[in-house]
Amino acid sequence: MNETKPFIQMQNVEKYYGQFQALKAINLEVNRGEKIVICGPSGSGKSTLIRCINRLEEHDGGKIIIDGTELTDQIKDINAVRREVGMVFQSFNLFPHMTILKNLMLAQGLVRKTPKAEARKVAMQYLERVKIPEQADKYPVQLSGGQQQRVAIARALCMKPKVMLFDEPTSALDPEMINEVLDVMTDLAKEGMTMICVTHEMGFARSVADRVIFMDQGEIVETATPKDFFENPDSDRLKLFMKQILTH
Amino acid sequence: MTESVALIFDSVLKMLVGLGMTLQLLIISSGLGLILAVILLLMRISGKWYLNLPAQIYIYIFRGTPILVQIFIIYYGLPQFEFIRDSIFWPILREGYGCAIVALFLNSGAYTSEILRGGVLAVDQGLLEAASALGMSKPQRFLYILTPIATRISLPAYSNEFISMLKSTSLASTITVADMTGIGRTIVAQTFAPYEIFLSLAIIYMILTFFIQRSFGWIENRLSRYTKKLGIS
């Protein structure tokens, strides 16, 4: 699908927590089908940036426009935006008191008003996509971390969003489970989903991203294709960051 | 209106005469209750069924029935029996004062022992294992590790129980004890001024509660000094 306008536009976006400025003059455009990876040290503002996109955080300055709709205080129906923007959290955040199936069906019924039978079909379809259909009637506590995160991805996909945001999706997982989640994300990327991922998984960035963005202290310091980003880092800060994370 | 003010002033003075009685009931019952609570606690955590079960039954009964009923059983019910009247306890049980203290401390002991047990269960097992590994005996672990930590953890819940005790002392007024509430009710019966008297009385209790909470807060702070991260100096 070719759109001349970018799907997500962030113009001079700023965000303050009290006196502390978490985002400084962020300018970013994301086109349909693009895969963006954002990395950087803790406290650089990466999570804050993507949380502003679905307005879990409210930005204090600048403009954010999602698919033609600007996010402002007067926005009439933020949930219409959130329907189209899927989010996967570091701590999965599956609803503990509902079965996996119910987790996947809840928002479909309440937000998209999908009838139950249809919602169930969609849910099972995505559970199969993430390769754990047999877990449908279990409760989240009975699943491993990797399985829970895959369910979380399926839950977001059930809403058929136009873009998927990932906030450090593998940071809370034991090492042996990281790959099963990255595999799902890679498949998703191949199918053309627009994705913005905050992650430390550099291998994933290299193979999947169209653009890699480095953030530090609330600013976007450098943006490049994976090749240029990893092989020819420009700024000193990025060079330092590379050294810190790649020595192990 | 000025007669109201004069009445309030007068009554408050009279009711404060009962403050001594209220505090006596509170402190003696809580003190004895604490001793009983420790005994019950030791029975509960002993691991031996013939100690655990009677303690559990005792706690179950005293927490499951209204304290007013317990007071009435002791004050009105016990004198029915000759062996009670002949016993050495009779001088205590004959008076409203004695019965109130007995009922209150038996009740307090039950609630407090559960609070202490909660504190004991909340102590990190790892700390006790470390003490074992160092060669400390069971009584030593109990005294030097378990008790200080469990006490600190139990303190907030115990302060609530202590305040609850304060409020329960007012029930002694139903068996002729001249505590603050007892005096207050007498005044109301004479003057038909429930608002002025009972409201003033409520305020007195609230002030007492405030002081008790402050004191416990201070104790909690002192005991918690080692749990706070030190500031960078």
Next chain:
Amino acid sequence: MEAIAGWWDDYFWASIVVFKVFIASLLFMVLFGLIGAMAKLSNNRIAQKLASAYTIVFRGTPEILVILLLYFGSAIALTSIAQVFNPDIKFLDVPPFWAGTFAISVIVGSYATETFRGAFLGVDPGHVEAARALGLSDFQSFIHVRIPEMWRIALPPFGNHMLSLVKDTALISIIGLNETLFVAKQATSFTGKPFVMYILVGCIYLAFSTVITLTVMGFEKFGNRHLKEAL
């Protein structure tokens, strides 16, 4: 034992009164507790201060005092008002059932305020965020995520509040409510056997407490069935 014979009827109906007070006061207690918790959690300074005052006042005042104040205070007010219309009226009161029920609901409601407030704060914020990210409205996430998690957290202390309600019912006998303790007092003056009469009252209340405790345990089991680990 024969002393009780002839009084079974009275004790039975008195127990029904205890039950009625429990149901009525339970509803009010939940209502006051939720309103208080909402007020404390809201952003409205005035609501917060009012709710604080509510919890401070009723957690610091003896229950018997609140009952006496509410009952006699309302009686005096009502009598004065009624005497304006009909000077012959000597005494008009709010029935002890309602004065007592309202009093204990207000008192235990102040404890419930703290319990509900703590329970709402104990809901994992990540779960609420996930609901918002999926596009659920505030109301929808309140109903489907916050309430289900919150009542499970509140359940154990809430069980204690229910026990307090039942036991405080005995205090209402002081203002003449015809519940079991009141009956025991009457029975004692007729039969001269106080011990067995009051023990019976104790047993009745113990039975109520036991039923409540078992019910709460049942709800805890039901509420936490999603936590059973895979074998």
